[in-house]
Amino acid sequence: MIEALFSILIFPGFLFVSIFGLIAEYIDRKLYARLQNRVGPPWFQTFADFIKLLGKEDIVPCDATVRMFNSAPLFALTAATATFLYIPIWKAQNIFSFNGDIIMILYLLTIPTLAFFIGGWYSTSLFSRIGSVRGVTQLFAYEVPLFMAILSAALLADTWSLKEMMLFYTRHPAYCLFNLAGFAVSLVALLGKLEKAPFDIPEAETEIVAGAFTEYSGKRLALLKLTLDIEMVAGSALLVAVFFPFSLMFYPALGFVVFIIEVLAVIALLALLRTVVARLRIDQMIDFCWKYLVPFALFQLLLNIILKGVLYR
């Protein structure tokens, strides 16, 4: 009981993932800035931003449905944090692990997007509404290739449990190479999930101010920003756990370090990708996802089905 509470609230739960999220945001921002030939923020900037926002005035629009407006950030934060709990970091004996948890993780990762939609919709601002509708429209485009890419990796491992999957790939590290197409697809899809360029359409600042977040301020905005950071960490950690689960090969402490480095590498890749592209339009984004990402994901699925037949014979 105490161990469960500890892992939910402190490690690897809320406290750890919040701090890791803020550090990851700093690395993302710093790298983005350096790639653009800027200086970038100092190391404490993300923490300072968070604390500053907590102290700011919290405004609720007159027309907003208060209960929905207030609860959306909490739902989003909870779901994003819970995702991280289900990802085995350096030991296979994760207390929450069960067969089918990979579906659960993908499901939990979808909740923040829906919570943003609800929060944006019920804040009644036109900009928020357009932003939240765009967010959900985008969801239907990147979710399918993301699911297919991740589940095809599970298919090869022949299990629905992330723990079993990681153990399988630890036994056969070379099999990770088969999933590279899937990794590329999920990396691009993750950009859509995290609403980063070229898929930052739901919060395109030059069109719709801040999208679903337009009316949020103070503590709620701080929670939403933290949610985005945790989502980034959890999404990257999921990619690492599915495609490059090398942390289980090492002793716990070293495995932990390897895991963190791998997650940061994925975040660096995301920063690099968003540096070199312009924002797409929503119709172009959906075209891109269905015309290019989905066929790639299907190819991965087909490849893994064939491989499974060849390897298990």
Next chain:
Amino acid sequence: MHNSDKFKIPVGPQHPALKEPESFSLALKGEKIMGVDIRLGYNHRGIEKACEERTYIQDIYLIERICGICSHSHSTCFIQAVEEIAGVSVPKRALYIRTLIAELERIHSHLLWLGVAGHEIGFDTLLMYSWRDREIVMDILALLTGNRVNYGINTIGGVRRDISEEEKQEILKGINILEERTKYYIEVATEETTIIKRLSGVGVLNYDDTLRLDAVGPTARASGVQRDVRKDDPYAAYSEMDFNVITDNHGDVYGRTVVRVKELMESYQIVRQCIKNMPDGPIVVKVPRKIPAGEALSRYEAPRGEDVHYVKSNGTEKPERVKVRAPTLANIQAVKHMLKDRYLADMPIVVAAIDPCFSCTDRLIAVKNSNNKNNHTMTWEALHAYSIAWYKARGIDFAGLNKNLKKRLEGS
């Protein structure tokens, strides 16, 4: 939004896409723009009227502040009109220096535009890169004139600062770096997939519409209209310069980008020619403070398009009337046409593609309703008295304000 499938979204007067206050009211159906309502006038500063209250020399500095980016354009345009009325022949060296500054200003303006365009389509890396390189030309301008913007180099009858040999070398050095960088930008703008996706086919203005709506500058040239005051009606030293008028047949935002980046290359050539062929001699001739009665119209190719100034003098040291037609006013009608049936996401880049300068454009618009019997013109005194009465009725008394202030100042 629940009841009808069309809803209005306000872009401006305050909006992240706009650098200056202006109101665009978009009627949307989903993501599609069904209609646009443009309202100007949020940035009116009464500069034309203020010019009539000041001498010609003072006006130069006021006119220069019409626009922060094309300050040299406005002041040169104004001065050309004044010099025409006064019948002054400006020394050749001064004309060359004016041309040099004008082209450096064009370089700085186009690089600035490239960055803004990048930002509007969510490509901040382009913004950071082009603005970093823009610093080079800003430094050159600061070296030559002492200021990064509002150079204050013009004066009636010539220019105020000469250019030394060392400064010429500095300019050439900077221009060489910029030329390399611009080649890279041409590559980026014409080859990067996401940029092309966002720019091509957006905000199309065909040849006939361009003529009908009277677009000017790069906006017109991107639709294949060969319209450039520097060639059509050469002023300053442009008649002695060898350069091409860049046109493009795309007619969309992509075409406007291509025209601007290619114009940068032409500008580098003009700057080099200016430096190479700059004649020796005086840089200014003395012009009497009082300008003889007369009127003149002056045209100038600002970075954003054709700038027109009209000056009427009455023989005193103050002009009787100054009228400014900034390029944005000519282009703003085209925006409405370009936005038709486009997506909301295209709106920022379409507006940015004419390189709008709203503070240059804004005029006071008096709406006269002939059916209204209460419609009457107020004198300045009547308006003043009315405003005092209006505030008094609301419990605020300004009548004794100056007196009270004086008393307090004397007391302290």
